[in-house]
Amino acid sequence: MRGFIAAFMAVLMLAVAGCADSGPGETDWLNKEYSAIEEAAKDSTVRFYMWGGSAQINQWVDTYVAEEVRNRYGITLVRVPMDASVFVNKLLTEKAAGKTSGTIDLLWINGENFKKCRQADALFGPYADKLPNFQKYVDRKLAAHDFGFPTDGYETPYGTAQFVFEYDSARQSGHPAAFANLKEWVKKNPGRFTYPQPPDFTGSAFIRQAFYAVTGGSDQYLGGWDEALFNRNAPKLWAYLNDLKPYLWQEGRAYPKNVAALDTLFARGEVDINMSYHPMHAQSKILEGTYPESVRTFIMKEGSIFNLHFTAIPFNASNKPGAMVVANFLMSPEAQLSKLDPANWGDFPALDNTLLPDEMREAMQAVDLGEPTLGPDVLGAAAVPEIAAEYVEALERGWEENVLR
Amino acid sequence: MSCARAGTGRTLLKLSPLLVPLALLFAGGLALAVAQSLGYMLPFDYHGGRFDAYANLLTERCIKSAALSLYVAVVSAGLSVAVGSVLAYGIWRLPERLERAAIVYKVPLILPHIAVAFIVLIFWSKSGVVSAAAYHAGLVASIDQFPSVLFSGNGLGMILAYTYKEIPFTILLAYAVLKRMDPQLVTTASMLGASEPRVFLRVVLPHMAKTLHTTFIILFLYSFGAFDIPFLLGESTPGMLSIEVYNLYFRRELADRPTAMAILTCMFLFSLFFIWLYTRVAKQMQPRERKL
Numbered sequence: 226m227r228g229f230i231a232a233f234m235a236v237l238m239l240a241v242a243g244c245a246d247s248g249p250g251e252t253d254w255l256n257k258e259y260s261a262i263e264e265a266a267k268d269s270t271v272r273f274y275m276w277g278g279s280a281q282i283n284q285w286v287d288t289y290v291a292e293e294v295r296n297r298y299g300i301t302l303v304r305v306p307m308d309a310s311v312f313v314n315k316l317l318t319e320k321a322a323g324k325t326s327g328t329i330d331l332l333w334i335n336g337e338n339f340k341k342c343r344q345a346d347a348l349f350g351p352y353a354d355k356l357p358n359f360q361k362y363v364d365r366k367l368a369a370h371d372f373g374f375p376t377d378g379y380e381t382p383y384g385t386a387q388f389v390f391e392y393d394s395a396r397q398s399g400h401p402a403a404f405a406n407l408k409e410w411v412k413k414n415p416g417r418f419t420y421p422q423p424p425d426f427t428g429s430a431f432i433r434q435a436f437y438a439v440t441g442g443s444d445q446y447l448g449g450w451d452e453a454l455f456n457r458n459a460p461k462l463w464a465y466l467n468d469l470k471p472y473l474w475q476e477g478r479a480y481p482k483n484v485a486a487l488d489t490l491f492a493r494g495e496v497d498i499n500m501s502y503h504p505m506h507a508q509s510k511i512l513e514g515t516y517p518e519s520v521r522t523f524i525m526k527e528g529s530i531f532n533l534h535f536t537a538i539p540f541n542a543s544n545k546p547g548a549m550v551v552a553n554f555l556m557s558p559e560a561q562l563s564k565l566d567p568a569n570w571g572d573f574p575a576l577d578n579t580l581l582p583d584e585m586r587e588a589m590q591a592v593d594l595g596e597p598t599l600g601p602d603v604l605g606a607a608a609v610p611e612i613a614a615e616y617v618e619a620l621e622r623g624w625e626e627n628v629l630r
Numbered sequence: 631m632s633c634a635r636a637g638t639g640r641t642l643l644k645l646s647p648l649l650v651p652l653a654l655l656f657a658g659g660l661a662l663a664v665a666q667s668l669g670y671m672l673p674f675d676y677h678g679g680r681f682d683a684y685a686n687l688l689t690e691r692c693i694k695s696a697a698l699s700l701y702v703a704v705v706s707a708g709l710s711v712a713v714g715s716v717l718a719y720g721i722w723r724l725p726e727r728l729e730r731a732a733i734v735y736k737v738p739l740i741l742p743h744i745a746v747a748f749i750v751l752i753f754w755s756k757s758g759v760v761s762a763a764a765y766h767a768g769l770v771a772s773i774d775q776f777p778s779v780l781f782s783g784n785g786l787g788m789i790l791a792y793t794y795k796e797i798p799f800t801i802l803l804a805y806a807v808l809k810r811m812d813p814q815l816v817t818t819a820s821m822l823g824a825s826e827p828r829v830f831l832r833v834v835l836p837h838m839a840k841t842l843h844t845t846f847i848i849l850f851l852y853s854f855g856a857f858d859i860p861f862l863l864g865e866s867t868p869g870m871l872s873i874e875v876y877n878l879y880f881r882r883e884l885a886d887r888p889t890a891m892a893i894l895t896c897m898f899l900f901s902l903f904f905i906w907l908y909t910r911v912a913k914q915m916q917p918r919e920r921k922l
Contacts, residue, residue, distance in 0.1 A: 310880040317673035317884075341884055345673050416774060422866050424881040479781035479866040493757040495773075618883055625691070629867045 254545045259355055263298060265546040270301040272544075273551065275333035277306020281509060285570045289563050290555070298550050305329075313338045316539050320347040327541035330548040335534040336372040336426075339380060340614050342537070349538040351378025352549055358556035364577035371535060373449065373613030380535035381552045382575035384564060387531035387604050388430050388524070391491065391499040391507045391597075395519035398497045403526035404438035408465075411472035417497040419474035419481060419490070422629075423621045427484035427502050430530050432466065432620055433612070438527035439465045443609045450615035459620070463627035470628065480629075492516060502532075504604060505571035508595035512567070521597045528609035533575050558585040565592050573601070660898065667891035674884045683888035687896065694868035699854055702785040702870065706792035707849035711842050713793070714800025719834050721801065722808040739798045743791075747862040750791045754779040780863060787863035788870070792853050800845050807841045808834070843912045851901050871897060 254262060271294075277283055283304065291302040305312075312329060319327050334342070342348050353359045353368075359381055368382045369375065392400040398417060401410035411418045421428030437443045440458040470477035474496050481487040484501065491499035492515050501507070510516040536555060538548045554560055558581055561574040571594070578586055594600070611617075642649065662671060667683050669676040686692070721732045738746065753759045761776035770776050780787035811834070819829045835842075853859075860870035869877070871893060878890035 314880065321671065321673040337883075344884065347673075424877060475778055475781050478783045482861070482864070482866075490757075493755075495755070495757045621882075630691070 254549070255350075255352060255355065259357060262355070262546040262549055266544075266550040267299045269299075269544050269547040270303060271330045271547040271551050272303045272305055272328060273331045273333070274305045274307050274312040274329045276309055277304070278308075282570050282572075285564065289569065290551075290560065293560070294551055294554055297554070300547050300550060302551065309334060309338045313341055316342060316347050317345050319539075319541060320345050325541050326543050327539050328543075329539045330542045330544045331551055332537045332539065333383065333534065334380060334537050335532065336611075337614055337617065339371050339376075339535065339537065340374045342539075343374070343377075343379060347540050348379045349540050349542060349545060350380075352538065352552075353378035353381045356381060356549060356553040356556065358553050362556060362558060362576040362580050364580075367577070368533060368575075371533065372611045372617065373447075373615075376535070380537035381556060382533050383536050383555055384534050384561075384575050385531060385573040386502045386534060387504050387573070387608060388427075388434060388500065388502050388529045389504050389506070389522040389599065389604075390524065391501060391516075391520055391522050392497060393517060393519050394521050395517060396497055400498060400523055401525070402523075404435055404465075405527075407525075408468055408472075411469055414497060415472045416474055416476070418469075418472070419477075419487065419496055420500065421484045421487050422480035422482060423624050425483045427487075427500055428480070429617060429621055430502055431500055432462065432624055433617065434525065434528070434530050434609070435465060436462045436616075436620060437530075437609060438525065443528070443612065446612040446616055447610065450613045455616065455619055459623050459627075462620075463623065466624070466628045488515075503571070504573065505567050505594060505598050507597040508567050509571055511595070511597065518596075522599055524599065524604070524607050529604065529607045530611060531604075531608045532611045558582070562588055562592070565589060567593070567595050567598075571595075571598075663891045663894050663898075667888050667895050669888055672884070672887060676885075676888065678885075678888070683892035684896075686889045687892055691868060692874070692893070695871050695874050698785055698865065698868045699871040702788050702792070703850050703854035705785075706789045706796060706853050707846050709789070709793050710796035710800050710849055711846050714797045714845075715804045715835070715838055715842055716830070717797065718801045718804035718808060718838075719830060721805060735798050735801050737798075738795050739802065741795070742858075743795060743856065744858045744862070746791050746795045747859045750787055750794070751780065751862060754787065754790065756780075781865060783865055783867070785865060785870075788853075788859050791859045791863055792849075796849050796853075799849065800842070803841050803845050804838045807838050811837050839912075839916070843908070847905060847908055850904070854901070855897055 252265075254265075257265075273286065275282075275286070283306065286302070286304050291304075294300040294302050307315075309332075312332065313334070316327070316329060316332075332342075339348075353376070359368075363382055371380065390400065392398075398410075398414045401407045407418075420431045423429040423432055436458070437446075439461045445454065474481075474490065481490060487496070487499055488510075490496045492510075503509075504522065507516060507520050507522050511518055511520060536552045538545055538552070542548050556576070558576065561576055562585065564570050564572045565574055574589065578589070581589070665671045668680055669678060669683070717735070721729060721735070724732060741749075751758070755761070756773055756776055756778060760779075761770070761773050764770050764776055765773050779790070815833055816829055819833050820826075824832065855872060857872040857876065860873050861876075864870045864873050875890045875893050878886045878893070
C-alpha cells in the first residue's frame with residue numbers, strides 16, 4: 226500500500242513538474258525572409274482560436290480557408306471555437322504562469338481584447354510588415370489603430386464591420402431617420418425600442434454613436450483620451466438616454482443582456498428595431514429563415530460607427546511561421562472576396578480598394594449583398610471611426626452609474 | 631493517544647489521492663482568488679492599494695446586487711422547501727398505484743438549469759406562450775398588455791426557474807425520509823383527533839426537519855452563487871452577484887479583476903458564515919420542538 230502511495234505521489238510530482246517545463250529554443254522569425262517562413266510553415270498545424278458562435282463563419286473557415294491553406298502551403302488548419310474573452314484570459318494566464326509553449330497559434334481579436342493582450346505583452350510581433358499581402362493591399366493608416374489603440378504591427382486586418390439598424394418594413398411603426406428623431410419615435414411607439422446592455426459589444430457601440438450624435442460628432446475625440454472633454458460632454462448623453470428610458474422596452478427597467486437577446490426580441494415582435502455591428506446580419510437572418518423577407522437595414526443621419534477586426538499571434542505560439550502564413554492568406558484579395566460573398570460569410574473586406582488589381586475590384590463590386598444590405602457607398606459615406614478604449618470604458622461605466630440605476 | 635494520532639496520519643496518507651488534488655485545485659483556486667483580490671499574482675502591473683478592491687464593494691450598486699442575490703436565494707429556497715415538503719407528504723399519502731405514477735415529479739430534476747431557464751423564458755416572456763394564450767383567451771387586448779413577469783426588476787423570473795428546479799429536489803430528499811417513517815404515527819395522531827394540518831406540522835414536519843434544513847442550505851447556497859439562470863433571466867439593475875463578477879472579470883478592463891475576485895472572496899466567506907449561522911439557529915430550534 227505504501228509503495229502504491231509513494232508511486233502515486235511520484236507521478237503527481239512529475240505531472241506538476243511537467244507543467245512548468247519550458248519549450249525548446251526559439252527561432253527569431255522576425256528576422257527571417259518571408260520565403261523561409263513559408264518554407265518552415267510547410268506540413269505544420271495551425272490552431273486558430275476564434276469566436277465560434279456563427280455556424281456560417283465556422284463553415285467558411287473549415288472548408289474554404291482550411292482547403293486553400295492546405296493546397297497552397299500544406300498547412301493543416303484546426304479551428305478552436307472559443308469566446309474571445311475566454312481565450313484572451315487563457316493567454317494572459319499562460320503569460321502570468323510563464324508558459325513559453327502555448328496551444329494557441331492564431332487569434333481572432335480586436336478592441337479591448339487586443340489592448341489587454343498588448344498591455345500584458347502577450348502577443349508576438351511586430352510581424353505585420355513581414356507579410357506580403359499586408360504590404361501590398363492594406364490601408365496602413367486605417368490599420369494603424371484598433372479602437373484608438375496603436376496596433377504597431379502586432380495584429381493584421383481580417384475584416385471590417387459597420388453598425389446598422391434593422392426594422393421590418395411590413396410593420397406600421399417605420400423607423401427614425403436620426404438620433405435627433407429617436408425620442409419622438411419612441412414616444413410614439415412606447416416599449417418598442419431598446420438596446421443591449423453595455424458592456425455588450427453592440428450596446429456599447431450604440432451608446433458611443435449616440436454620444437457622437439448628441440455632442441457634435443466624433444472628430445473631437447480622435448486625438449486620444451481627454452478626460453476634461455469627456456466630463457464636459459458625457460452629461461448630454463446621459464440626459465439623452467434618460468429621456469428615452471421611460472419609453473423603452475420594460476420601461477427601461479431592464480435591458481437585453483446581449484445582442485442575441487435583442488435579436489430574439491426583434492424576431493418575436495417584442496420590439497420594432499434591432500441593431501447589429503454586421504451590415505449583412507439582416508440578410509443572413511432572412512436566409513436563415515428567422516427574419517421575414519421584409520426586414521430592411523438603415524443608418525442614422527449622424528453617422529454609423531465602423532471598425533476593423535484582426536488576427537494576432539500569441540507570444541508563446543508554438544507554430545509562429547504557420548500562423549503568419551495563414552494571417553497573410555486571410556489578407557489576400559481571393560480570401561477577402563470569398564469572405565464578402567453572403568453565401569460564405571458576408572464580411573466586408575479589410576483591404577484598400579484602390580490598391581487591388583482591377584479584376585479583383587470588379588469582382589468585389591459584382592458580389593450580390595442582398596436586398597436589405599446597404600451598399601458600400603451608403604455605408605462608406607456615413608462611416609465614423611471608433612475612439613480610444615478609455616472613452617469606451619468611461620462610457621460603459623458612466624452608463625451604469627447614470628442611466629442604468 | 632499517540633497511537634490514535636499515528637492512525638490519523640495514516641488515514642490522511644491513504645486519502646491523499648483524493649486530498650491532494652482537492653487541496654491543489656480547490657484550495658489553490660481559492661488562494662489565487664484571495665491573492666488576486668489583494669492585487670497579487672495578476673496578469674498586469676497592479677498599482678492600487680491592498681484593499682482597494684474591497685473598498686469598491688461598498689458602492690450602492692454592489693450592495694443592491696448582494697441584496698438581490700440574497701433575496702432571490704432566500705425566496706426560492708424557502709418556497710421550494712415549503713412546497714416540496716408538503717408535496718412529498720402528499721405523495722407519501724397516495725395509494726400505492728398512484729404513488730408510483732407520481733414519479734413524474736422527477737422530470738425537472740434531470741433537466742439542466744439552463745434548459746429550465748429557457749423554459750421559463752419561452753413561457754413567461756411578453757411574447758411567450760402564456761402571454762399568447764392569454765391574448766387568445768381574450769384576457770389581454772394585446773401581448774403588450776401582458777404583465778411583465780420577467781425582467782421587471784424583482785427577480786421573479788429567476789425565482790420561477792429555481793423553484794421549478796428545486797421543488798422536485800426537496801421532494802426527493804423529504805420523500806426518502808418519509809419512506810422510513812412509521813405510517814401508524816400519522817394514523818394514531820388522526821385517531822386522537824389531530825386535524826390534517828396539525829398532523830403535518832406536529833408529526834410529519836419534525837421527522838423531516840433535519841433533512842429540510844440541509845436541503846435549504848444546499849438550495850440557498852446554489853441559488854446565491856449560480857451563474858446560468860441569472861445569465862438568461864437576470865435583471866439589469868441591480869444584477870445578480872455572479873453576473874456582476876462575470877462582467878467585471880471578462881467584459882471590463884484588467885484593472886477590474888481584483889474587484890471581481892474580492893466579490894468572490896466575500897461570497898465564499900458569506901457562504902461559510904451562513905452555514906454556521908443556520909446550523910446554530912436550527913440546533914436551537916430543535917429542543918423547543920421536542921418540548922412541545
